Amino acid sequence: MSGMRFIKTSINYISVILMGYLILLISIYNNFSKIWILAVSVLILFLLCLLVKAKGDSKINYKKLWWVVLLVFPILLIIAAISLQVDAIHNWDFSKLYLTAYEYVHNKSLVVDYYAKYPNNLFWVSCLISLYKFLELIFGNIPYDQFVYICIICSCVCVYITVIFLHKIANLIWDDRRAFYVGLGACGFLPLYLYAQYFYTDTPALLLVTIFIYLYFKIRSVKTVKKYIFAGILAILAALIFEVKVLSFIIPFAVLLDSFTKIFDKKKYFCCLAISICLAIASFFALSSFSNCYLKISDAKKDKLEYPSTHWVMMGLNKKSTGGYIQSDVDYTYSFESKELKKKATEKEIKRRIDKMGLGGTLYQVIIKKSYRTWSEGSLGGREYVSRNPARPNNFLHNLLAENGKYQIVSFVYSNIYYFIILIGILLSALFAIKRKNYELNSLRLSIIGLIIFMWIWECNPRYLLTFVPVILLLGADGIGELFDAVKSRRK
Secondary structure, eight states, X not given: OOHHHHHHHHHHHHHHHHHHHHHHHHHHHHHHTTHHHHHHHHHHHHHHHHHHHHSOOOOOOHHHHHHHHHHHHHHHHHHHHHHTOBOSSSSSHHHHHHHHHHHHXXXXXXXXXXHHHOGGGHHHHHHXXXXXXXXXXXXXXXXXXXXXXXXXXXXXXXXXHHHHHHHHHHHHHSOHHHHHHHHHHHHTOHHHHHSTTOTTTHHHHHHHHHHHHHHHHHGGGSOHHHHHHHHHHHHHHHHHHHHHOGGGGHHHHHHHHHHXXXXXXXXXXXXXXXXXXXXXXXXXXXXXXXXXXXXOOOHHHHHHHOOOTHHHHXXXXXXXXXXXXXXXXXXXXXXXXXXXXXXXXXXXXXXXXXXXXXXXXXXXXXXXXXXXXXXXXXXXTHHHHTTSSBSSTTSHHHHHHSTTSTTHHHHHHHHHHHHHHHHHHHHHHHHXXXXXXXXXXXXXXXXXXXXXXXXXXXXXXXXXXXXXXXXXXXXXXXXXXXXXXXXXHHHO
């Protein structure tokens, strides 16, 4: 076996191990509380296999049927986003960015301390300010509540276009039939509805990532000149993804690694790669300048308030939590007067926590508690987020979909079974890839591997999986599709 073949095969084996581990962990952790979800998910897949085996090949026009889905989906999306709307003044980070855009455009007094602490949000708040300024230039004065509705619509558009491109990616990889079911599966994925109202970094990054994946698969089928153009666009998108949501850059990085394994297959990949890296660096500097064009933060304020990256590593190691956000850690880091002092203090605290927990305790915190928090929630945390200060707490959809709703058990069962079937599909995808020596989706598997490892290191949150939904759905669809194809071949 050649070196490159060994690396490609290893990616599939690592995917099997990690996904198998996650499925087992979610099922048995916390006193086997979700083992029934695994059982029901396996039963549903079994029944679907029986159905596939029993029925003949259908003559459905999947292209026409997809247009019907595209007409219905945005209506459902907007209804869900408006019905589940939360208070956009007193809420989590998205409301802070909305309010900053409003205050800047209307010459209100601005407090920039938040952005000195978390400069990762500077780019997106600059985008929101630009949007607000543009809207007022065209339509005149726009009150804050109207701007919030415009943001909801913009976020829904991001989700809608994401699904369109997800279907296009599936069409590049498979046929019209499977592409239709991938698109339909995305339309049934509850987190997309739960997060559709937030025009925060998640839904724009979700769209950018999906377009990036589409172009990466498309570049394989175009001629040399177009390859260079596509490589340039990929580079700009990679820089944009980095600025909008740094975590999502795992996907372009995984694509870069996957490209290295293909250099020995196709020499022209090297030129595309070189162009991409140069353009990505240039784009990054241009976008960084845009991030600082509105909010001016002095170097002194940055040094006093900015949190070092070690802060989020420290939070993930807090034994009192499951590796997520914890206010006492935020207060601890804030108490030091400079970024350098903050860094030294958090590094010291990281070492203290590891020493106190020991090797076994640290592994338990990182690989078990954090993995469970990150990967066990079928709604990716969305049911909890729409429960925070809801604007319409008594309507039917809130009672059905929010974590504190009267009928929340329905959405809990639906989202978790749906999600579990997808996770099983990801595991099956890697198993079939090993059997058939298929490495076409290795860039997606590398993305999942990178995400799992990163969540072991960083402060974790199931919401962080949202921008990886295209990867999760495509791999899940691949595994389930391969299973059904295997069942069909036995029928023949």
